[in-house]
Amino acid sequence: MFLKLKNNLEILFFRSAKVLLNVVFRRQGDVLPAHILKKMDKNIFDEFARDVSSYDIPRIIITGTNGKTTTANLIGSAFRISGKKICFNANGANMPNGVFGAVIGCYSLNGKFIPELVLLESDEKVFPYIAAKIKPDTIVVTNFFRDQLDRYGEVNITVHNIKRVIKDILPAAFLILPADEPLASFIGYGLKNPRLYYGFKKDIKKGNDNDNDNDGSLRRSDMLNDAVSCPNCGNILTCEENYAGVSLKYSCKVCGYKNSAPDILAFHCGDEKICFDLKDLPRTFSFKRALSGEYNISNYMAAFCVLKHYGLSNETVIFAFENYITKFGRSYKKVINGIKINIDLVKNPAGFNGVLGKIAFKENPVNVLLAFSDRDADGRDVSWIWDTNFEKFVKKFNRVVITGLRPYDMALRLKTAGINSDNITVVYGIKKALRKIIELASKDNAEVFILPTYTELLRLKKYIR
Amino acid sequence: MPFTFKLSAIDLYPEVMNIYGDRGNVLYFKYRAGLYEIDVNIRNCSIGEGFDPEIVDIIFIGGGQDAEQMLIYKDFMDIKKRLLKEALEKDRIMLSICGGFQLLCDYYKTADSRTIEGISIFKGYTEAKTPRLTGNIATIFEDTGSVIVGFENHGGRTYLEKGQKCFMKVLCGYGNNGEDKTEGAKTGNFFGTYLHGSLLPKNFTFCDYLINTAVKNRYMISLGDIAAKKGINIDNTFEINARKDIKGLRHWTTATVV
Numbered sequence: 001m002f003l004k005l006k007n008n009l010e011i012l013f014f015r016s017a018k019v020l021l022n023v024v025f026r027r028q029g030d031v032l033p034a035h036i037l038k039k040m041d042k043n044i045f046d047e048f049a050r051d052v053s054s055y056d057i058p059r060i061i062i063t064g065t066n067g068k069t070t071t072a073n074l075i076g077s078a079f080r081i082s083g084k085k086i087c088f089n090a091n092g093a094n095m096p097n098g099v100f101g102a103v104i105g106c107y108s109l110n111g112k113f114i115p116e117l118v119l120l121e122s123d124e125k126v127f128p129y130i131a132a133k134i135k136p137d138t139i140v141v142t143n144f145f146r147d148q149l150d151r152y153g154e155v156n157i158t159v160h161n162i163k164r165v166i167k168d169i170l171p172a173a174f175l176i177l178p179a180d181e182p183l184a185s186f187i188g189y190g191l192k193n194p195r196l197y198y199g200f201k202k203d204i205k206k207g208n209d210n211d212n213d214n215d216g217s218l219r220r221s222d223m224l225n226d227a228v229s230c231p232n233c234g235n236i237l238t239c240e241e242n243y244a245g246v247s248l249k250y251s252c253k254v255c256g257y258k259n260s261a262p263d264i265l266a267f268h269c270g271d272e273k274i275c276f277d278l279k280d281l282p283r284t285f286s287f288k289r290a291l292s293g294e295y296n297i298s299n300y301m302a303a304f305c306v307l308k309h310y311g312l313s314n315e316t317v318i319f320a321f322e323n324y325i326t327k328f329g330r331s332y333k334k335v336i337n338g339i340k341i342n343i344d345l346v347k348n349p350a351g352f353n354g355v356l357g358k359i360a361f362k363e364n365p366v367n368v369l370l371a372f373s374d375r376d377a378d379g380r381d382v383s384w385i386w387d388t389n390f391e392k393f394v395k396k397f398n399r400v401v402i403t404g405l406r407p408y409d410m411a412l413r414l415k416t417a418g419i420n421s422d423n424i425t426v427v428y429g430i431k432k433a434l435r436k437i438i439e440l441a442s443k444d445n446a447e448v449f450i451l452p453t454y455t456e457l458l459r460l461k462k463y464i465r
Numbered sequence: 466m467p468f469t470f471k472l473s474a475i476d477l478y479p480e481v482m483n484i485y486g487d488r489g490n491v492l493y494f495k496y497r498a499g500l501y502e503i504d505v506n507i508r509n510c511s512i513g514e515g516f517d518p519e520i521v522d523i524i525f526i527g528g529g530q531d532a533e534q535m536l537i538y539k540d541f542m543d544i545k546k547r548l549l550k551e552a553l554e555k556d557r558i559m560l561s562i563c564g565g566f567q568l569l570c571d572y573y574k575t576a577d578s579r580t581i582e583g584i585s586i587f588k589g590y591t592e593a594k595t596p597r598l599t600g601n602i603a604t605i606f607e608d609t610g611s612v613i614v615g616f617e618n619h620g621g622r623t624y625l626e627k628g629q630k631c632f633m634k635v636l637c638g639y640g641n642n643g644e645d646k647t648e649g650a651k652t653g654n655f656f657g658t659y660l661h662g663s664l665l666p667k668n669f670t671f672c673d674y675l676i677n678t679a680v681k682n683r684y685m686i687s688l689g690d691i692a693a694k695k696g697i698n699i700d701n702t703f704e705i706n707a708r709k710d711i712k713g714l715r716h717w718t719t720a721t722v723v
Contacts, residue, residue, distance in 0.1 A: 154530040381616040383661040386489025408707035416496045
């Protein structure tokens, strides 16, 4: 509604460039055309953002450290099943060029925005930039963990920047937040925005993923790796109960900041089934999960909150959740030569521990291929693997193949954790390493977990699909 | 008979000073000592807790987020300062990284010009500045001639007083301040440095140096003698190759001296 002729030409350029990249170069092609356009016209993102926000359609943004892509795709697939046309950066390109590329790509050549809904995944660091322009009416914050300190700096600063911009968005956005993660939960603290909190039911615990090895007595927050200080007053946050990387019970003894009461509670209810207890709705919602890993239950809950907020029927949501097709590298499963293969991106200690938690549930030890690199997009500092708790899962590792640019750092980490170095093989080059792990798995008849860092995941895609 | 030698390690504030993987130093120290059949007992020592400088052999402290470093500050000055000074006098070992290193200097000047007093084990001060100094780094530890590698990521610039010995000399990277080629500080057996990585796993000769110092202090025997007596031969392939994998440092890490 606000677009000028210049913008129409930009749409034409974008669409032509995208077709060229898709067809000729077989690349996804949202980022590069947006990058070029931004170089030519510095106001382009503002102009399109202003235009999009003038349409009376839902605008949803998902941000946080881990689980953004999966949560956004759960939401996207349900909306699509419901018949809605959506504008969505589904491929996870979540920096400004990727986000605005997805937006510009949804315009017709005569400058009309076609979709009925905008769904954007945003990197947490650029969220303030994107949210200030798009003015979302619903915001999901999955969690905040330390991630790539060399690039992003400290996580507390990110949290405060995000909170500040949300405060300024008018009309106030609807917030969907975890009750069990103190930093993301803090986004809603003291704000008047309408919101829903989701959390794990107290008796969620089962099996061997209980993080509390001691008697459960009150103690300092040594499991609260990324939020030892209270985000509200800076004093120590005390944590009494942990589960799968979140804190079922935390509190600040100085200012009183603590878990919010969840509106939606998840728990296991039989074979691969997850149930939600809802505070305001009379009956429990249940579905058979397509995504393994306890951390994915959080993603399911966040997606559920969004979908119910926009009035989708339980049937549609259940169908979408149960038939969800995993994205490559996010609880992705495949069978090659009769061998079960799992592919999970690993990028920070919290996410890595979550994936290792899945291995802990396996009856037999698994073979693992680690593709570990230190390119810019992976984080150039490899120190974070020393904060990942391999020690706890050593018995579940059978044979390990390691590749990438820094394989021996990982080999050294695993050796120190107690994995026999005779069971660790370093193979440079992802293609060869892949062949090796499959060969070993055939011999051992073992399930395989492939755990690449970000740039290695992109390389892996060429060989598995 | 394994583990006739026992060492005692203290990890200071592990739940607060832990964001850059510095726990790896503690894990690897224990692992490596174990290869020499030396048992290391690690005790976490946090707010409100003390330790006995007589019994302890080595003390570790890592780096934390700025906000969280303030959480431990009062306790550090009230309880740990006295114990650390005592430990220094008794020739105990300390390895302090990044934020932990800064606390052992004279003072830290924040971006808004506030001065936070340190415990002056190292004579020098730190000033908060931008941009952060990040990247792979190679240095030389002149006491042994070994090349030390790691990753640095710090906003603070540390300037040592003239009489204060630095820990290492920078070969490639920034070091204390990006200007004078000094890296870290050393007083007695107390070491301060900006190197993460974690530091000890990839610098196993320095780890051996620390273990050697500890067993000499406690048992008056050298690590070389222990290894010879027990016929211990350690395979360092992973360690050596991990050094060679570091982009931009190959010139230094392929040298014969590690």
